[in-house]
Amino acid sequence: QVQMVQSGVEVKEPGASVKVSCKASGYTFTEKGITWVRQAPGQGLECMGWINPHNGNTKYAEKFQGRVTMTTDTSTSTAYMELRSLRSDDTAVYYCAKEWAGWFDPWGQGTLVTVSS
Amino acid sequence: QSALTQPASVSGSPGQSITISCTGSTSDVGSNNYVSWYQQHPGKSPKLVIYDVSNRPSGVSDRFSGSKSANTASLTISGLQTEDEADYYCSSYRPSTISWVFGGGTKVTVL
Numbered sequence: 001q002v003q004m005v006q007s008g009v010e011v012k013e014p015g016a017s018v019k020v021s022c023k024a025s026g027y028t029f030t031e032k033g034i035t036w037v038r039q040a041p042g043q044g045l046e047c048m049g050w051i052n053p054h055n056g057n058t059k060y061a062e063k064f065q066g067r068v069t070m071t072t073d074t075s076t077s078t079a080y081m082e083l084r085s086l087r088s089d090d091t092a093v094y095y096c097a098k099e100w101a102g103w104f105d106p107w108g109q110g111t112l113v114t115v116s117s
Numbered sequence: 118q119s120a121l122t123q124p125a126s127v128s129g130s131p132g133q134s135i136t137i138s139c140t141g142s143t144s145d146v147g148s149n150n151y152v153s154w155y156q157q158h159p160g161k162s163p164k165l166v167i168y169d170v171s172n173r174p175s176g177v178s179d180r181f182s183g184s185k186s187a188n189t190a191s192l193t194i195s196g197l198q199t200e201d202e203a204d205y206y207c208s209s210y211r212p213s214t215i216s217w218v219f220g221g222g223t224k225v226t227v228l
Contacts, residue, residue, distance in 0.1 A: 102151030103168035
C-alpha cells in the first residue's frame with residue numbers, strides 16, 4: 001500500500017536549519033506531487049508548499065518564501081523539506097503528503113521539530 | 118487566523134447527525150470543487166475522509182458526506198459514533214495563488 005515514512009525528531013537552536021525527509025513507497029513516485037504541511041502545538045494545519053517530483057517544479061506559500069526549499073531524489077523516492085533561519089515559532093510537527101488533484105492522501109507520520117536554545 | 122472559517126467545536130450524542138461548516142470566499146471554496154476534509158485523532162496524522170466536495174475515499178464509512186453551497190462547504194457525520202470524536206479540517210484550493218488553504222479545525226465531541 002502507499003506509505004509516506006518521515007525522518008525522526010529534530011531539536012534545533014534558533015537560527016539553524018532543519019531538513020526533513022519523506023520516503024514514499026507503493027506507487028510511482030513521479031506520478032503525483034508531494035505537499036508539506038505543518039502543525040504548531042495545539043494549532044491547525046498550515047500548507048507550506050508543494051513539489052512535483054517529475055520535473056522538480058515547486059510552489060511555496062508566501063509566508064515561507066526565501067526560507068524553505070523542497071527537493072526530491074527520484075532514485076530513492078524521497079522528498080525533502082529544508083527550513084532555514086529557524087525561530088521558536090517554527091516549533092511544529094511537519095507532515096508530507098501525496099498530493100492528488102486537490103487533496104492529500106496518505107500523510108506521513110509527522111516529524112516533530114523543536115526550536116529552542 | 119486561518120483562511121477558511123470553521124466552528125471551534127461541535128458535539129452530538131451517539132446516533133445523532135452533526136454538520137461542520139467551512140466558510141471561505143470566491144477565491145477558494147466558491148471558485149472550484151477542490152474541497153477536502155480530514156479527520157485527525159490526537160497524536161495521529163490527518164486522514165482524508167472527503168475529497169472533491171462530496172467524494173468518499175475507499176474505506177471511509179458512508180456515514181461521512183460532504184456538500185457545498187456558494188462559499189461554504191459542509192461535512193456531515195450521521196449515526197455519530199464514539200470513534201468519530203476527533204478534530205476535523207477542511208481544505209480548499211486557491212487558484213489565484215496556486216496554493217491550498219485550511220480551516221482552523223473543528224473538535225467533534227461525542228456526548
